[in-house]
Amino acid sequence: MVQDTHGGSSVGISGARAGSARESPFHIQTIKSPGHLTKFLPSLRTLLQLCVNQDPASSSIGFRAPLSDEAAGEFWLATASKLAETPRVLHCFVLTADPDAADVLATGSIVTIPKVTHRHRAEIVKLLVHPSARRKGVATAMMRHLESFAKNSLGKEVLTLDTATTTPARAFYNSIGWKEWGTCPEYADFADGARGDATFFIKILRG
Template identity: 35%
Template sequence: MAQLEIIALDAAQTQARMPELAELLHACVHDGASIHFVQPFPIEQAAAFWRDKTLPGVAGGGRVLLAALADGELAGSAQLDCDTPPNQPHRAEVCKLMVHPRHRRLGLARALMAELEVQARQRGRSLLTLDTASGDKAEPLYLSLGYQEAGRIPGYAWDGRGEKLQATTLMYKAL
């Protein structure tokens, strides 16, 4: 059994794990994850996401990046976006929950979500929001963790293969 650990990465650690993060995102998208990317999805595009979109937020303190490690290997990640407008200092958005296909069914998604809640509370956040592809396997996970459905938006985004528009489910949880 692998030793599992959830840690928050700072900017230097994020930079150091950039190749692993890119591979994680690349593997998840190619496994069908609907996390805002469409195939074909080259590894360079995955690396650019972490470098250009995630790293600046982590460095600036507005984004928490969690890493799930299995025997020291990056097995999953999740993000908490706390860079909210001045009238929403109590809220944060859960983003990009992903577990590498070879590490699924180990409880990593639940562990990542539990730690995101800890991180949110430490930052004075009492409301978490997220969106997920309607009907996706993550939707029942979020419901089981106490998230409530706020509504669905039809035709919100292309699926991961760019074949059809899919609905998204907006969810929230009061902490």
């Protein structure tokens, strides 16, 4: 699932608010290789732990609380190994305050589907936002970047994602133009062990 973003302000891919001429406070870059990911590994590990452990009753991203340093690190090392696969099906991104920073404010990934009948679409996964960066347009900036990359760099026509039904993330995705297409009861456990429903979203990129 995609992590609860706790809302987000109305910003474009540049990170600037609508109607504002100021420069973007955000820098988004593609993680190009396993070695590149290691630069951000400590920060990504901490980010994942915060998203799981800070509010386990609202976290439904595939982990149980408390998430240890070792388990969080293993997840990102497994992610890094997928970046070396050919053909590449995982495209991972990090958002920082400036190009040289290693402190990750948000991350998000795109997973493509290699089946010939599904090559027109991709899925957004593991959108994680640092608690200190929420409600500042970070989630919106990352989502706009993911959408643009999927359409313009990968040639995708359709994106999908899912999120826990009872979290603020559901309202967030509706607010940035995604369309709900269904809810699955008892889809996955939250980090505290409680079972929860998931709501599924779609966005058409054609046009």
